[in-house]
Amino acid sequence: MVSVSIAGAAGYSGAELIKLLLRHPGVKIDKLFGHSTAGKRIDDVHPSLKSTLSKEIASFEAESLDGTDLLFVALPSGEAQSIVAEAFNKNINVIDLGGDFRLKDVNIYKKYYKHEHSTPDLMQKAVYGLPEWNEAEIKNAKIIANPGCYPTSVLLPLIPLLKEKIVSPDFISINSYSGTSGAGKSVNLSMIFSEVNENVRAYKVGVHQHIPEIDLYLQKFGNIPISFTFVTHLLPITRGIYTTIHCKTNNSTDVGKIEKIYEKYYSDKTFVRLLGEGIPEIKNVAYTNFCDIGFSLAGNDLIIISAIDNLVKGAAGQAIQNLNIIFDYDKTTGLL
Numbered sequence: 001m002v003s004v005s006i007a008g009a010a011g012y013s014g015a016e017l018i019k020l021l022l023r024h025p026g027v028k029i030d031k032l033f034g035h036s037t038a039g040k041r042i043d044d045v046h047p048s049l050k051s052t053l054s055k056e057i058a059s060f061e062a063e064s065l066d067g068t069d070l071l072f073v074a075l076p077s078g079e080a081q082s083i084v085a086e087a088f089n090k091n092i093n094v095i096d097l098g099g100d101f102r103l104k105d106v107n108i109y110k111k112y113y114k115h116e117h118s119t120p121d122l123m124q125k126a127v128y129g130l131p132e133w134n135e136a137e138i139k140n141a142k143i144i145a146n147p148g149c150y151p152t153s154v155l156l157p158l159i160p161l162l163k164e165k166i167v168s169p170d171f172i173s174i175n176s177y178s179g180t181s182g183a184g185k186s187v188n189l190s191m192i193f194s195e196v197n198e199n200v201r202a203y204k205v206g207v208h209q210h211i212p213e214i215d216l217y218l219q220k221f222g223n224i225p226i227s228f229t230f231v232t233h234l235l236p237i238t239r240g241i242y243t244t245i246h247c248k249t250n251n252s253t254d255v256g257k258i259e260k261i262y263e264k265y266y267s268d269k270t271f272v273r274l275l276g277e278g279i280p281e282i283k284n285v286a287y288t289n290f291c292d293i294g295f296s297l298a299g300n301d302l303i304i305i306s307a308i309d310n311l312v313k314g315a316a317g318q319a320i321q322n323l324n325i326i327f328d329y330d331k332t333t334g335l336l
């Protein structure tokens, strides 16, 4: 049995982790840590957990991690660094769901996340937890930087096509749409019902913190520098991310060739579902760990579409895929 604790247990991703971990036969939930909710019971904060888990939420203390094998950190970016360092010093595996350990350059981190980074050495040690592309590194890592929700929806459909050099790296246009749970549970005027309902708006245009993450990992796994735009939009729904990617293919590409490339990389990857020329929909992936990918080719214009649940494949589910790799469980344990 792997003993896991969660920092930020009362947040949206924390609650999603708990629900998934309760179904995982190889995991025992040890400590739950919170901030404003410390002292409360988790099933009072999340009544959907009534009759399944009623642990008290504690304030974080490194000493109470004795007996924990793996700490999930589901805190706002900027708040994870000291906790990750304390767990690392105790030789405990860490999976951070936020953005504090995904990038490799502290100046780029500061530019996009607006904080200094207090543990740049650990930032270098952290391994990017995209299971479909980085399994060998994940297996031996002490600190996993779980991918961002939007980057997951962009990297999975694009990497195979870049790697096989069938799309032009000169310009790729990426548009992503998210439900409001992507912003977490913190109170924010722009997220209240009357602002979001019956509305769609672009936000963080040109400055979104996932731009450098997408750039870094498309280059790492696609083996080619690319030029792209990435625009995020808020949808009046609770869960789900929908991404459309517009790019140019080289002249010799056809539908069959694209299908073959996706098959080559993903036929043995349970959580990537290839729809061919079918159209992904958020409702088909909500509450699941699947990333659905479809595409349409007209001449040299290729449009790729992906859909994920931001809280599952975009956060807690992907984190459990990483746990399964680290502790040698079957890749789908707790996730189907």
Ligand SMILES: NC(=O)C1=CN([C@@H]2O[C@H](COP(=O)(O)OP(=O)(O)OC[C@H]3O[C@@H](n4cnc5c(N)ncnc54)[C@H](OP(=O)(O)O)[C@@H]3O)[C@@H](O)[C@H]2O)C=CC1
Pocket: 008, 009, 010, 011, 012, 013, 014, 033, 034, 035, 036, 037, 038, 073, 074, 075, 076, 077, 079, 097, 098, 099, 147, 148, 149, 181, 182, 183, 184, 185, 186, 310, 311, 314, 315
């Ligand atoms: N929501 C999503 O779809 C995704 C989120 N992420 C990332 O995962 C992380 C968690 O996100 P999410 O669950 O949405 O966030 P939430 O806002 O829902 O929850 C964050 C939790 O962190 C705790 N917290 C807040 N401020 C502090 C602080 N100053 N110090 C210590 N703890 C604090 C809160 O505890 P308490 O309630 O006890 O006050 C809260 O429960 C973030 O880094 C986010 O970017 C990544 C991918 C997708």
Ligand SMILES: CC(=O)N[C@@H](CCC(=O)OP(=O)(O)O)C(=O)O
Pocket: 076, 077, 097, 098, 099, 148, 149, 150, 178, 179, 180, 181, 182, 183, 209, 210, 232, 234
């Ligand atoms: C809808 C919405 O606001 N989504 C958030 C996603 C946050 C996130 O997952 O960001 P990090 O993990 O990189 O901190 C956003 O666009 O900022």
